[in-house]
Amino acid sequence: MKGILKKVYVIFFISYFVFFTSWFPGLSFFNNSNKVELNDNVKLQAQAPDYWPTTGWRASSPESQGVSPQKLQEMEDYIVSENIGGYIDSLLIVRNGYLVYESYPSHIYDANIRHHIFSCTKVFTSTLIGVALEEGYISGLDDYVLDYFPNRTFDNMDYRKEAITIKDLLTMTSGIAWTDQVDYYQMAFSYNWVQYVLDQPMVHQPGEVWNYNTGGSHLLSAILDRETPNGTLDYAKTRIFDPLNITEYSWNLDRQGIPIGGTLLHLTPRDMAKFGFLYLNNGTWNGTQLIPASWVAEATTSFIDVEFDQSHGSGYGYQWWIYNWLNAYTARGSNQQYIVVIPDLNLVVVSTGNTEYQFIRLLVDFILPSAGFTPLNLVFVISLIVGTISLSILLGFTFFHFKKKRTIKKLRKEFFEETDSNGETFQ
Incomplete structure (x- = not known):
């Protein structure tokens, strides 16, 4: 016995x-054989790119880049069987810097048509904050937001509103009373978006409670518009869009001419993938450090626990959503707009859509396994x-x-x- x-x-x-x-x-x-050693929380790509897609993506067969064509076929069969192709405007997979999959199932868009990326816009605004911080246009993330709007008065003032910092806006922890499904539209119909956001009462101490707030993202754009030499739009053009050769874009403005920080940027899916690839390479593009590597690491670190994507996601950074279990992060927008960056797999995945079709199911059940990763090991x-x-x-x-x-x-x-x-x- x-x-x-x-x-x-x-x-x-x-x-x-x-x-x-x-x-x-x-x-x-x-650990999965594709995983790499991480150093000081900086996300590292599995291998350095052998070219830069500035003038366009080079295509490659999936198998040449270690992606299973059988799994991709299973995904396409699933899309057909579930009758969701009409909801998916684009689906792109970039592995090792090569475009291994590109599809436009709804047939509404193609590679050359700009798409509204909704709240994926937020990571572009966040990135510009990081660049402005590096260049000295913003002195620090602990700066008080109200200091950037001097000589203005706002309703419902109290000590908590005075304590809101730029970092609180980045992490969606401003403490401002806000219901995005309601307040975003009321803000959109208001004459002055900045005024509307900062007129709202406070319900929490800044930095303590996460609450999704597109108005806070717009405040970040307003700060950039005030502090950078020629405003947010020009700053985005010279620091991000021009170096990546992103020429087909548009960004809607509020009534004061400020680019809307939380939404309404329009890009082609291939250019969305370029932005993801920039982050995959720690902010470097063709030998130039466009975004500080330290910012890439910090912005994609989870600062607060937030469940999303049917509990597959678990954290929030500087406007980036974090998949802690995957060591990955994503930009997310309504109707299934995604820019997913998975450093350990040297993978960027882009989705654009016109309704909620559960992109996460495609990612977890087909795309990740096609690249050799099994979510449930x-x-x-x-x-x-x-x-x-x-x-x-x-x-x-x-x-x-x-x-x-x-x-x-x-x-x-x-x-x-x-x-x-x-x-x-x-x-």
Whole structure:
């Protein structure tokens, strides 16, 4: 019995050791082979690009870049079987700097037509804040927002509103009372968007509670428009769009001529992929550091826990949504606009759509496996099952063993009591 219990205990220990190390990637001996060593939280690409897609993307067969064409075919079959092709305006996959998949299932758009990227706009605004910080146009993320709007008065003033910082806007923790589905549209119909946002009352201390707020993103653009030499739009053109050769774009303005910081930027899907590729390469483009690498690392770090994408997502950075389990991050906009950056797989995925079609299902079930990543690691699952079974056996044997032992003790006690009553003595 002791030998059996010992073997079961060993199986249980090994299984749960594998289980926990599979769950915590930093401890795992079974990491995906595509994963790379991360240094000081800076996301590293799996390999340096052998060309830069400034003048356009080079196409490659999926298998040449380690992507399974069978999985991509399964994805296309799924799109057809679920009848969701009409909702997907574009779907692009870039692996190792090469365009390995490009599709326009709805047939509404093609590679040359700009698409409204909705709230993906926010990461462009955030990026410009990082560049402006590096160039000295903004002194620090702890700057108080109201200091950038001097000689103006706002309603519902209190000490909390005075304490809102640029970082609070970046992380959606300003504490301003805001329901995006309502307040965004009221802001849009107001004469002065900045005034509308900063007139709202406070409900939380800044920096404490996450609450999605497109108005806060617009304040970031307003700060850029005030502090950079020729305003937000020119700053985006000279610092990001021109170096990446992004020429087909438009960005709607508010009534004061400020580019709308949280939405209404229009880009082609291929240019969206360029922006993702810029982040994949830590802000470097063709030998030039367009975005500080430290900003890329910081902006894509989770500062607060936020669940999204059916709980596949778990954090929020500087306007970027974070997939902690995947060591990846994404820009997200209404109707399934996505720019997903997965450094460990050297992968950028772009989606544009016209309704909510659950892009995350395509990403998790087809795109990631096609690149060699299994979200629910097989080792993780097997170790969990084996560990649970061995634990059950261990507990069962232990219970049986102690029950049997107690029964023997009880019989011995009864036997001794009986013999003692007969006046006999046992050694």
